[in-house]
Amino acid sequence: MTEIRYLAPRTLEDAVSAFAAAQGAASGTARILAGGTDLLVQMRAGVVQPGTIIDIKKIEEVTAITEQPDGSFVIGAAVSGATLHDHPRFGKVWPGVLEAVNLIGSKQVQGRASPGGNLCNASPAGDSVPAMIAAGAVVTVQGPNGRRTLPVEKVPAGPGRTTLTPGEILVSFTLPARPAGSGDAYLRMIPRTEMDIAVVGCGVNLTMAGGKVTAARVGLGAVAPVPLLVEDAAKALIGSTLDEAALEAAAAACRAACNPINDKRGTIAYRTKVAGVLLKRTAAIAAERAGRK
């Protein structure tokens, strides 16, 4: 067995240079370690055999939750679901994102698993991703050529693949400030009540004024090789009172966006139908939350 190196740098600069150097070396791949709830399982199964493991949890920026003066939130990529849950403000502002993050695994898994890991693991069914897409989250990545930001939906490239370039590390998610009358929600369909992988996941983020939707974003998971931003569904909702015609148009847009797999959890026909059903249910919860503010 080849020797594994474990590094725990304290700065992003050190992490990026170690990551870039290790990826260029012949001694196998390098892997970023956040919560480890995917990486350690993959290592145990022999799916990945990293030559170098770079633990980013000693880097302050990657483990911090910051509410900015303008009302936006910056969530470090390695913040655990349990830490996010315990934040006094985050769940009040972004209940949908929080419920999506907190659906990932058991309490034990929540103690470690992070939204950054969920995104970079790039499962089409990752629960936090559609909610982050609906929230309009922008991610910050840092690599050998410096920093850049990109919309969260631009990160997944396919099952298990991301658009991050060699040496780039996911640093944080930035969720925008919330206008008054905003609410978000996330629902997923699974064949049992807990501890399973989404058959469909749906995130909806609404802003409402005078009973009408003024802004909307819809994210869908587990129905395509990557989680989707469904702009046509958002368009169908904007300007409406969330009447049945608008909801059905948005549901139709969700069904049209689906390009799912057939597997033991759900057939193509089932996933496609459920995508529309979940859109309506999730939008109703988001609207109720928007109205409560």
Next chain:
Amino acid sequence: MAKVHVTTTINGEPTEFLCEPQQSLLDALRNNLGLTGTKEGCGTGDCGACSITLDGRLTCSCLVLAVEADGHSIGTIEGMAQGDKLHPLQRKFLEMAALQCGICTPGVLIAARALLEKNPNPTETEVRFGLAGNLCRCTGYDKIVRAVMDTAAEMRETAS
């Protein structure tokens, strides 16, 4: 292979050990430190038999590298009783026979303690969701849930 030196606190005791960089914390607890109360079930974070706390946070020790424990504080089942005095959960599990083969019990107790620390008055549903990460291969869930509910009631009485 170069071993890594880890300095940590286990059940309040400063502890140092050497481990391989890819060794899980579960493996190090059991095989390097002889703390075999923490059990290995699936090894993939699904069953909860290896539940511990890391800086007070419930987690599966099979999903943590031993090297990650450096500078952090670990709580295992061995630290649950105070000397001969069992934790109320341990006592209640015995009284109510909330275990059969026993392999899930240390993990269930650690998870139940974490649950009651956050929520001293859980509903049955909350207990079931809170322990959803702990599988009992004997399927003795009802007795476990009743024992946790009973312990919570007793601890609330003692506290008031």
